[in-house]
Amino acid sequence: MRTSMLRSIKSLTTSPSSHVLRRGYASEAVPDRKVAVLGAAGGIGQPLSLLMKLNPLVSNLALYDIANTPGVAADVSHINTRSEVVGYASDAELGKALEGADVVIIPAGVPRKPGMTRDDLFNINAGIVKGLCEAIAKYCPKALVNMISNPVNSTVPIASEVFKKAGTYDPKRLFGVTTLDVVRAKTFYAGKAKVPVAEVNVPVVGGHAGITILPLFSQATPKANLSNEEITALTKRTQDGGTEVVEAKAGKGSATLSMAYAGAIFADACLKGLNGVPDVVECSFVESTVTELPFFASKVRIGKNGVEEVLGLGALSDYEREGLEKLKPELKSSIEKGIKFASQ
Numbered sequence: 376m377r378t379s380m381l382r383s384i385k386s387l388t389t390s391p392s393s394h395v396l397r398r399g400y401a402s403e404a405v406p407d408r409k410v411a412v413l414g415a416a417g418g419i420g421q422p423l424s425l426l427m428k429l430n431p432l433v434s435n436l437a438l439y440d441i442a443n444t445p446g447v448a449a450d451v452s453h454i455n456t457r458s459e460v461v462g463y464a465s466d467a468e469l470g471k472a473l474e475g476a477d478v479v480i481i482p483a484g485v486p487r488k489p490g491m492t493r494d495d496l497f498n499i500n501a502g503i504v505k506g507l508c509e510a511i512a513k514y515c516p517k518a519l520v521n522m523i524s525n526p527v528n529s530t531v532p533i534a535s536e537v538f539k540k541a542g543t544y545d546p547k548r549l550f551g552v553t554t555l556d557v558v559r560a561k562t563f564y565a566g567k568a569k570v571p572v573a574e575v576n577v578p579v580v581g582g583h584a585g586i587t588i589l590p591l592f593s594q595a596t597p598k599a600n601l602s603n604e605e606i607t608a609l610t611k612r613t614q615d616g617g618t619e620v621v622e623a624k625a626g627k628g629s630a631t632l633s634m635a636y637a638g639a640i641f642a643d644a645c646l647k648g649l650n651g652v653p654d655v656v657e658c659s660f661v662e663s664t665v666t667e668l669p670f671f672a673s674k675v676r677i678g679k680n681g682v683e684e685v686l687g688l689g690a691l692s693d694y695e696r697e698g699l700e701k702l703k704p705e706l707k708s709s710i711e712k713g714i715k716f717a718s719q
């Protein structure tokens with residue numbers, strides 16, 4: 376991502392804006408790709424729209440929100456990078472925003488305030504996500520959907536049910552974005568293990584709420600000799616990372632900037648996968664047979680059709696095995712809650 380952004384700034388800013396085919400990115404031909412951001416004027420949506428505007432893999436950027444879209448779209452559109460930006464401001468324009476989209480990123484919905492769980496957002500966000508997914512089924516059923524809206528453990532199952540009802544469901548094309556958990560795990564591990572953060576890799580599996588977030592620090596690289604107490608503290612901090620930000624923002628919302636960064640990394644991985652770049656692997660909450668649960672976050676190989684392969688968990692420590700068993704009841708019930716809501 377960093378490399379791609381630098382390339383974007385150094386070379387593509389001076390390039391014409393409407394090439395059908397472009398070379399010079401990861402040695403691959405770069406076709407036109409449309410990305411739609413739904414909730415583009417929000418706390419996440421604005422910086423995410425900025426980061427997608429900097430991504431040279433994007434040719435068309437559709438920014439949709441029910442409020443304040445024109446200003447955000449006008450602002451972002453002045454940046455001299457490849458993509459053409461169009462803002463869509465009302466329900467009546469949602470179809471146009473989605474038509475032809477290769478990737479749809481959804482950060483629409485309300486964020487937490489202190490004292491709330493992600494599940495407390497269900498009543499409002501479930502309906503928002505359902506409506507947006509009905510439109511996706513109608514206008515861009517082949518798009519890769521990046522679900523950011525919380526509670527992800529329920530909104531992804533909601534999306535799957537909506538798509539099933541519409542007859543468009545393809546499990547390869549639906550992703551819950553859990554990249555922020557990985558971003559946090561990498562940052563916290565690097566700090567504790569005193570290793571360069573840019574070299575760190577840590578898979579994070581399970582779901583995206585509290586104890587359902589399970590970082591696998593036993594698989595972290597570069598290896599470090601951390602004590603059990605240190606691993607427990609790192610695990611807890613990763614699981615509570617969202618709450619740490621919610622409390623620091625003291626009523627003004629939840630993570631937006633780090634989430635925009637994480638969302639941009641994940642969307643970039645989807646675009647690379649679609650473009651045929653080999654070995655694109657990110658953790659994501661997807662339909663899965665890795666455990667007995669129908670949805671589960673783990674490493675996923677992303678290719679031309681979306682999910683190419685859901686990778687297994689690898690060797691777990693006793694602590695992680697215990698964490699895995701503990702998270703299953705909560706994750707199961709959040710998944711079932713989403714399915715029940717959407718099938719009513």
Ligand SMILES: NC(=O)C1=CN([C@@H]2O[C@H](COP(=O)(O)OP(=O)(O)OC[C@H]3O[C@@H](n4cnc5c(N)ncnc54)[C@H](O)[C@@H]3O)[C@@H](O)[C@H]2O)C=CC1
Nearest residue numbers: 414416417418419440441483484485486523524525555634
């Ligand atoms: N997956 C993850 O790791 C993370 C998820 N989130 C979630 O992302 C969501 C958005 O958070 P923020 O951007 O901070 O909230 P925000 O309130 O700042 O922005 C949400 C935006 O969604 C828009 N919106 C509402 N209903 C809409 C609809 N039907 N269609 C299109 N746009 C609509 C609003 O107008 C607003 O601009 C929340 O549910 C939050 O919990 C937040 C951080 C991390």
Ligand SMILES: O=C([O-])CC(=O)C(=O)O
Nearest residue numbers: 487555616617618629630
């Ligand atoms: O904590 C929240 O409500 C937002 C979120 O999902 C995160 O920051 O991981």
